Amino acid sequence: MRVSGRITGYVTLGSRIAGAVGRIATDRLAEGLGNALPRTAEQLARPEVVGELIRCGTPAGQASLPPVLDVGLPGIEFESSNCSNFLIDVEFESNSDSENGEGRAQPLPKTLYAKLPCREIGTRAFANAVGFWEVEATFCERIASQVPIRVPQVYAVAQRGARFVLLLENLQEVPGARLFINRDMAAGTTPDRSRMCLTTLAELHAAFWGWTAEWREALLPTRLHPFLAPGGRAMTRALNAAAIAPAHRAAPDLFGKRHVDVCRLAIEKWDALIEAWYGEPLTLIHGDSHLANCFEYPTPDGPRMGMIDFQGLQWCRGIRDVQYHLINSLEPDVLAGHEAELIDHYVAELGARGIELAAEDAREQYRALSFQTLMVAVVSIGLGSLTERDDTVRAILRRSVAAIERLGFGDWLERL
Numbered sequence: 001m002r003v004s005g006r007i008t009g010y011v012t013l014g015s016r017i018a019g020a021v022g023r024i025a026t027d028r029l030a031e032g033l034g035n036a037l038p039r040t041a042e043q044l045a046r047p048e049v050v051g052e053l054i055r056c057g058t059p060a061g062q063a064s065l066p067p068v069l070d071v072g073l074p075g076i077e078f079e080s081s082n083c084s085n086f087l088i089d090v091e092f093e094s095n096s097d098s099e100n101g102e103g104r105a106q107p108l109p110k111t112l113y114a115k116l117p118c119r120e121i122g123t124r125a126f127a128n129a130v131g132f133w134e135v136e137a138t139f140c141e142r143i144a145s146q147v148p149i150r151v152p153q154v155y156a157v158a159q160r161g162a163r164f165v166l167l168l169e170n171l172q173e174v175p176g177a178r179l180f181i182n183r184d185m186a187a188g189t190t191p192d193r194s195r196m197c198l199t200t201l202a203e204l205h206a207a208f209w210g211w212t213a214e215w216r217e218a219l220l221p222t223r224l225h226p227f228l229a230p231g232g233r234a235m236t237r238a239l240n241a242a243a244i245a246p247a248h249r250a251a252p253d254l255f256g257k258r259h260v261d262v263c264r265l266a267i268e269k270w271d272a273l274i275e276a277w278y279g280e281p282l283t284l285i286h287g288d289s290h291l292a293n294c295f296e297y298p299t300p301d302g303p304r305m306g307m308i309d310f311q312g313l314q315w316c317r318g319i320r321d322v323q324y325h326l327i328n329s330l331e332p333d334v335l336a337g338h339e340a341e342l343i344d345h346y347v348a349e350l351g352a353r354g355i356e357l358a359a360e361d362a363r364e365q366y367r368a369l370s371f372q373t374l375m376v377a378v379v380s381i382g383l384g385s386l387t388e389r390d391d392t393v394r395a396i397l398r399r400s401v402a403a404i405e406r407l408g409f410g411d412w413l414e415r416l
Contacts, residue, residue: 009238012231013129020128023162024121030161037163044114044165045073045088050156053165057156059141065108065155066094074111079181081390082123082132082311084116087170109173112155115166128162132311135224137164139310143219143284148207149200150297150306171308176298185291186395188331191338193305195345197294197325200305201286202349205318208284209355216315220284225314227274237270240375243382247397250381254397262410263378266371272416276368278316287312289321290328290396318357319365320372322346323403327373332402367407374400 030036038044051068058064072089079085092108117124117133127133141157153169171177180189211219223229227236244263247255266273286293286307293309326335326342335342340363347362377397384393404410 009234009236009241012235013238016129016235017125020125020162023128024124027161027163037158037160037165038116039163041073041084041086041088041114041116044116045071047071050088050090050112050167053156053158053167057158057165057167059145059154059157061145062154066092069093079390080118082118082127084118086114087111088114109155109170111170111173113152113168113170115164115168117163124162130226131224132226133164134159135313136309136311137166138220138224139313140166140168143313147204149204150304152308171295174297178296180291180294182292182390182392185329186392188334189291189329191330191334191342193291194326194329194342196296196303196305197289197291198322198342198346199349200294200307201289201318201321201325202346202353204307205283205285205321206350206353206355209318210281210283216282220313220315228278233270233274237267239383240379241267243379245382247378247382250384251394251397254394254401255378255381259401259404262404262413263374265410265413269413269416273371276416277320277372281317282315283318285314285316285318285321286310287314287316287321287324289325291325317365317369318350319362320369323366323370324373327370327399327403328396330399332399332406335403336406367409367412370403370407370409371413374404
């Protein structure tokens with residue numbers, strides 16, 4: 001990588017982090033004046049706070065919940081690498097009518113799933129600099145109601161300064177639903193369950209496949225894209241370059257010298273990789289499609305898969321979600337025996353929805369995009385204080401390394 005490009009990337013990342021730290025400090029000042037979004041569960045769990053969030057933050061076109069009578073904290077929290085996720089008990093004034101007078105087809109929720117920024121300053125600054133919290137808030141506010149797959153219902157969205165609040169459906173209230181967590185992903189899933197996930201991904205991708213640049217910009221603007229936003233290409237190159245050496249030091253048994261060499265070659269060929277990854281046709285992808293961001297729910301036609309946590313949402317080739325799910329969620333020996341037929345299943349599911357993708361092109365894209373899965377694992381291991389706090393990343397790194405070796409990514413990269 002050219003020195004000038006490296007410097008540009010570090011300067012971009014540094015300036016964004018500095019700006020995020022400034023916004024975090026400003027939020028604390030505003031908090032003292034009573035003009036900031038809640039920072040903690042205790043600050044959120046007040047009837048007047050939740051009521052105001054629902055009143056002002058219900059997504060357009062969705063009936064809002066009734067006025068709030070009481071709110072409580074049952075003490076139920078959920079694991080997350082960068083957010084504070086917890087339940088709040090809530091009691092409403094009405095059991096039948098919404099604030100705007102429209103009847104509700106479903107009973108009112110007894111609990112809400114709340115998401116706030118995590119407490120760690122470093123992670124908060126990094127998340128604001130990279131922008132994935134804003135991406136998820138944008139999804140909840142503008143896009144969730146338009147996707148054809150099952151996602152949590154959004155009751156309220158708020159963004160201000162470096163903070164955000166999401167009030168979502170508690171999927172544990174859905175009869176028969178099964179949620180997965182990082183430990184389930186680390187244990188490895190089955191090809192049959194992954195096949196269900198790929199069907200859901202094909203349904204999502206088909207709905208947005210081949211949209212024009214103007215349509216894409218109106219739905220999810222380029223400024224929120226991790227790679228294609230202004231400065232994003234240089235910043236992601238610098239971020240990944242910075243993670244390689246510390247990842248090797250942290251896990252030399254998994255991420256050896258030859259893997260370091262592949263990553264450094266990828267950094268040298270970063271511009272060519274971006275062009276290969278983001279060539280048309282593009283679609284809307286989940287971006288973080290591993291098992292722990294999926295949930296199973298019953299339907300009259302049998303179990304289906306829904307999806308949660310849209311922080312990685314972006315415009316890309318649909319195969320990006322496919323390889324990210326399979327490589328992260330299946331043990332390498334299991335995946336090796338089923339990889340081809342699972343890719344074919346995704347291609348067939350697209351075809352059933354009127355989208356043509358040649359099997360050969362799907363496999364070529366799968367190989368090219370497999371590096372993004374390794375890249376995420378390397379950053380998580382190498383810069384773990386900014387992203388992950390969990391040993392699960394070692395399982396992800398091991399599977400990612402096995403994938404690029406099995407798929408011959410290094411040879412593909414040499415020819416790029």
